[in-house]
Amino acid sequence: MNAQQLQFVPASEFKQRAAVAVSDAHLRSSFRGAMDFLIGKRAAQFPDPVLLERQRGLAEHIRKYSLARLPELLEQLERKLTENGVHVHWAENPEQANRIIIDIARSHSTKLMVKGKSMVSEEVELNHAMADAGIEALESDMGEYIVQLDGEKPSHIIMPAIHKTKQEIARLFAAKVPGVSYTESVDELIGIGRAVLREKFMTAEVGLSGVNFAVAETGTLCLVENEGNGRMCTTVPDVHIAITGIEKVVEKLEHVPPLLGLLTRSATGQAITTYFNMISGPRKPGEKDGPREMHLVLVDNGRSQAYADEQLRSTLQCIRCGACMNHCPVYTRIGGHAYGTTYPGPIGAIISPHLLGLAATHVLPTASSLCGACGEVCPVRIPIPDLLVRLRGEAQHDARPGHAPLLGQGAAKSGLVDAVWSGWAAMYTRPALYRAFGWLATRFRALTPPLQSGWTVGRTPLKPAKRTLHERMAARRVR
């Protein structure tokens, strides 16, 4: 449980981290620059808005269809993978997922596991668990490698080291990689990382990867990547372990291309990534390469809670492109680390409450102006703003009749806030009272408080006008 407590996000701490982040000019300008770059790259891939809407509609439909049939598709996937010679494991929580992976690694006397990029492995804090078990888990995606080398967490789900400058990386490599001197040349820096990793790929007993799409009909695990490290992790070591969330399954191979086309375009503005791996099983007799043993770990970790609710289920449509973060004005201001969760930004605010509970995360859905940019770019049309509003409500109320309580339901309940909103509704449903308030507020406008909570942190106080519109319109009627 310890590892998960790292992800508790107290409201006060989030606000403090956010305040520090927004006053960090360097962080502000680097995130703004990086997000602008990604926004531009994505936009260039979607020149025709009508076509884009058609593609989004298809992708949304495929994801909804897959989720509607999730239980049977997962069983079909397990059956098919087993036929293909893949061992399938089910993990309800991070502890189970880590235990399964550690047991597999130990059964092969593993000293080193190389990892391709996997957000689910971040979510279950696999690296900590492996370290505790005495097994080295080395990230091989360049961004993940950098972040791991510096003892940090990813700040973005697609570009984990986006918060770092090349100078910071140069200093990090010079300090942490033996025999390396300081260089700001990006090519040289990549070369240093590659040299370290090449050797590790050859010596690792186990390779771990994530999964972008799991095809039930054929038992195929699809892996999208740009660096080739995913292919190395899944083909060079003798054992390949894939780990993914239960929501990643689709029924047919033909469901993959529409999702893939939107994933890469939405994420990095690429029409297709450099590598697209389709893995259907371990090395067969007579084949010259590939792992001798293959496993898939399917992780729930709170996804079933989202699945059980008709509206919240759409959270699981996500294909992890990160476009919602890139377009989020809040994420752009505070970066990924301020959120404190594996998944930052808008998708993090709607998925984290299921993974970690509302007690730990209720502040995250409030950290949005509901501007709607996330919902507008989401390639699978998750109604993110609606879900943010819903989770705000669930955090402040008991479960509605006929609805099962969410983990941490009502964790942000406050008698005072309830009273404020009940008072508000009492006044705004009583027109005479409302007009009387307007009359008083305008007559005593000189007495308007100079400090108005969060409003006056960056603004001058609001002051009522001399007469309300109600009064002015009433005067006209009489005239």
Added chain:
Amino acid sequence: MEETGNRHYPEKPARVYLFGTCLIDLFCPEAGMDAVRLLEREGIEVHFPADQTCCGQPAHSSGFPEQTRAVALSQLRLFPQAWPVIVPSGSCAGMMRHHYPKIFADDPQLLAEAKALAERVFELSEFLLEVARVRLTDQGAPARVALHTSCAARREMGTHLHVRTLLGQLPGVEVAMHSHESECCGFGGTFSLKHPAISSAMASDKVEALQETGAQTFLSADCGCMLNLNHTLQKRGDGFQGQHLASFLWQRTATDGGQS
């Protein structure tokens, strides 16, 4: 977010309702009065139901559905005639047009009423352009203005397009594009109170982008954004200030310079 651009527009009516919004009522009533003047000049009689208060959006976005429903219900039946309901705020118009039907989805009778009302709700600039089909006559000196459109207005109502077209009728007015034009100003209702550091950072970036255009003023069809930006500018000690679109349109086109 919601479909825009394919709405069927009725003929110009003889009478309309005005839903003034709570922010305009208390903080910018002049913008409401200017909206009335613009409508009346087109020969349209404006009715202002005296029992109107607020569309319910603050409670809705804060996660208080019961209170939202109560306040929304008290507005739902204030517009009995089949006249258009004009809202000089894109986000409040969006609330009534797109969210009321969801709020009352569980009650067939109320849902039918909410849908009927939603069909008649128009943001002011949309109504002036598409229903009243105004032809504005520019009376002002050449001016360069910037435009900030509220996010709900942009994504739910297409307001940015309507306002640009309306301003295009004024030959003396040049509308400058600003950096990150479609980005939120950081208001977000109670977001501005709950997360002041983030909200203020967004507001500061927005006022800087607006001023960088060299515009004399900025316009907004939403009182919330306008108050957020104007009070941010005042705190920074900047002289630059924005104006509600209704007031700008009236002042630019009234023969007496909008002094009435």
